[in-house]
Amino acid sequence: MVQVVMTVAGSDSGGGAGIQADLKTFQELGVFGTTAVTAITVQNTKGVREVCPMTPAVVADQMDAILEDFDVACIKTGMLFSADIIRAVAQKLHEFNRPLLVIDPVMIAKGGQSLLLEEAITALKTELLPLATIVTPNIPEAEVLAEMKIETQEDVEVAAKKLLQLGVKAVVMKGGHRKNNENAEDIVYMENGEQFTVSAKWVETKDTHGTGCTFSAALTAELAKGVPLQKAIGTAKQFIQAAISHGLSIGHGHGPTNHFAYRTFNEVKMKEDVINES
Ligand SMILES: Nc1ncnc2c1ncn2[C@@H]1O[C@H](COP(=O)(O)OP(=O)(O)OP(=O)(O)O)[C@@H](O)[C@H]1O
Ligand SMILES: Cc1ncc(CO)c(N)n1
Numbered sequence: 001m002v003q004v005v006m007t008v009a010g011s012d013s014g015g016g017a018g019i020q021a022d023l024k025t026f027q028e029l030g031v032f033g034t035t036a037v038t039a040i041t042v043q044n045t046k047g048v049r050e051v052c053p054m055t056p057a058v059v060a061d062q063m064d065a066i067l068e069d070f071d072v073a074c075i076k077t078g079m080l081f082s083a084d085i086i087r088a089v090a091q092k093l094h095e096f097n098r099p100l101l102v103i104d105p106v107m108i109a110k111g112g113q114s115l116l117l118e119e120a121i122t123a124l125k126t127e128l129l130p131l132a133t134i135v136t137p138n139i140p141e142a143e144v145l146a147e148m149k150i151e152t153q154e155d156v157e158v159a160a161k162k163l164l165q166l167g168v169k170a171v172v173m174k175g176g177h178r179k180n181n182e183n184a185e186d187i188v189y190m191e192n193g194e195q196f197t198v199s200a201k202w203v204e205t206k207d208t209h210g211t212g213c214t215f216s217a218a219l220t221a222e223l224a225k226g227v228p229l230q231k232a233i234g235t236a237k238q239f240i241q242a243a244i245s246h247g248l249s250i251g252h253g254h255g256p257t258n259h260f261a262y263r264t265f266n267e268v269k270m271k272e273d274v275i276n277e278s
Contacts, residue, residue, distance in 0.1 A: 002030070002031065002032045003031045003032065003073040003074075003221075003224040003225055004031070004032045004034060004070040004071060004072050004073060004224075005026055005031045005032070005033055005034070005072065005073060005074050005075070005076070005220050005221060005224045006033075006034045006035065006036060006063070006066050006067075006072050006074075006075045006076075007019055007022040007023070007026075007033065007034075007035050007036070007075075007076050007077075007078060007217065007220070008035075008036040008038060008059070008063065008075060008076070008077045008078070008080070008089055009022060009035070009036075009037070009038060009076070009077065009078030009079050009080075009104075009106075009213070010037070010038050010039040010040070010041050010051075010078060010079030010081070010106075010115065011037055011039070011040045011041060012041055012043050012210070013040075013041065013042055013043050013044065014043045014044040014045055014209070014251070014256070015256060016045065016209040016210040016251075016255070016256025016257065017043075017109075017209055017210030017212075017213045017256075018041065018043075018078060018079060018210070018213060019035050019037060019078075021210040021213040021214045021217060021256070021257075021259070022035075022076065022078065022213060022214075022217040022220075023035070024214075024259040025213075025214050025217035025218050025221065025239065025259055026217060026220075026221050028239075028259055028260065028262060028263050029218060029221035029222065029225075029235075029239070029262075030221070030225075031073075031220075031221045031224050031225065034066045034070065034072070035062070035066075036059055036062035036063045036066065036089075037054055037059075037062065038053065038054055038059050038078075038079055038080055038081055038085050038089075039051055039052060039053040039054060039079060039081050039115075040052045040054075041079075041109075041115070043109070044251060044253065045209055045250075045251030045252060045253035045254050045255050045256065046111065046251070046252055046253035046254075047109065047110075047111030047112075047113060047253065048109045048111060048113035048115070051081070051113075051115070053081045053082060053085065054085070056082075056084040056085050056087070056088035057088070059085050059088050059089060060088040060089075060091070060092055063089065063092040063096075064092065067092065067095075067096045072096075072099055073099065073100065073223075073224035073225075073226075074099060074100040074101070074102065074133075074220045074221075074223045074224035075093070075099055075100070075101050075102070075220070076101070076102040076103070076104060076216055076217060076219075076220040077089060077101070077102070077103050077104065077128070078104050078106045078213055078216070079106040079115045079116070080106070080116060080120065080124070080128075081115065081116060081117060081120065082117050082119070082120050083117070083119050083120040083122070083123040085120075086120055086123040086124055086127055086128050087123055087127055089128065090123075090127040090128050090131065093128075093131050094131075098131055100133045100223050100224070101131055101132050101133050101134075102132070102133060102134055102135075102136065102216050102219055102220045102223065103128060103129060103132040103134070103135045103136070103168075104135075104136045104212055104213060104216035105124060105129075105135060105136075105137050105141045105145060106141075106212070106213070107140070107141050107144060108140065110208070110209055110253075110254045111253070111254070121144060121145075124145070125145060125166055126166075129145075129163065129166045129167065129168050130166055130167030130168070131167075132167075132168045132169065133169050133170065133223065134168070134169065134170040134171070134172060134219070134223075134229065135163060135168045135170075135171050135172070136171075136172045136174060136212065136215065136216045136219070137163070137171070137172075137173065137174065138174045138176055138177050138212060139156075139173070139174070139175075139176075139177040139178055140177060142156075142159045142160070142163070142173055143159070145159075145162075145163055145166075146158070146159035146160075146162040146163060147162075148162070156173050156187060157187075157189070159173070160173050160187070160189040161189065164189060164190075164191055168191075169190070169191050170188060170189065170190045170191065170229060171188070171189045172186050172187070172188050172219075172233065173186065173187045173188075173189070174186045174212065174215070175187070176208065176211055176212070181202060182201075182202045183199040183200070183201070183202065184199055184200045184201065184202045184203075184241070185197050185198070185199040186198050186199070186233075186237065188229075188230070188233055190229075196230060198233055198234055198237040199237075200237060200238075200241040201241075201245070203241075203244045203245045203247075205244065205247055206253075206254055206255070207244070207247040207248070207249065207254060207255035207256065207257065208244060208254060208257065209251075209253070209254040209255060209256050209257070210256055210257060211240055211243075211244060211257060214239065214240055214243055214257055214259065215236050215237070215239070215240040216236070218235065218236035218239035218240065218262075219232055219233060219235075219236040222235045222236060238262065239262040240257070242258070242261035242262040242265055243257035243258045243259055243261050243262065244257050244258075245261070246258045246261035246264075246265060
């Protein structure tokens with residue numbers, strides 16, 4: 001039977017990030033995607049022109065409609081925009097017995113525009129993160145959530161541990177924003193003290209719009225299928241590596257990644273490109 005997943009996130013009219021990236025990724029990985037839209041963004045590869053948030057009630061109603069009808073195996077959150085929307089989402093998660101939850105703590109678009117109000121950071125930390133199976137911050141997001149500057153490898157670990165203390169079960173510290181990260185290394189920290197890294201060849205490209213959304217959507221799909229965490233992260237890494245390295249070269253700014261690449265180029269070689277080690 002097909003697994004049903006849900007993304008609670010913003011719409012990206014440009015199609016490379018947000019709800020659109022999530023649905024494309026879900027489709028490619030063979031799960032049935034449903035949505036609760038938190039905001040419409042007027043956006044293309046050059047940036048975000050406008051943000052039009054939904055009311056918290058409409059976000060909650062969309063979640064109700066889906067969760068009452070389907071047995072949703074895993075939910076992911078992306079752009080949540082405001083404290084009120086975060087509280088509405090957290091309440092629904094409690095009501096529906098906290099299914100598996102992937103939180104991509106989206107804050108700022110590649111062009112610098114804010115996708116999360118400053119007033120929402122406390123709600124994200126105190127109301128939503130404690131419900132997470134896994135949270136997937138990039139370095140600037142981890143800096144905000146852990147309230148510290150991250151420069152060294154030790155800083156990455158200290159910040160991850162601070163996030164674990166909020167009640168998250170696992171943290172993926174994504175390396176897309178780290179300097180000299182030639183192995184595109186992401187480090188995963190788990191509540192039981194275990195850690196591992198996934199890495200792949202760094203790709204020199206400006207077309208990285210929606211990499212975080214795509215990675216977390218792939219992780220959501222794999223967790224929904226019952227794949228154990230370490231293996232699910234490995235597949236998400238293969239998916240994003242294929243999507244970045246077979247870029248589409250469309251648009252005039254930060255172009256989208258190639259969501260068909262994993263299925264199209266999913267050969268032994270691609271699998272070997274990603275190293276998953278404890
Ligand atoms: N140029 C690159 N080459 C290879 N892997 C990359 C590159 N850029 C990002 N990644 C990988 O993509 C995944 C997403 O990480 P990233 O830090 O870019 O997320 P993000 O900043 O949240 O993305 P966005 O906000 O654009 O959605 C991680 O696995 C990261 O290592
Ligand atoms: C709607 C939306 N969500 C997330 C991101 C981050 O990539 C974006 N640019 N737009």
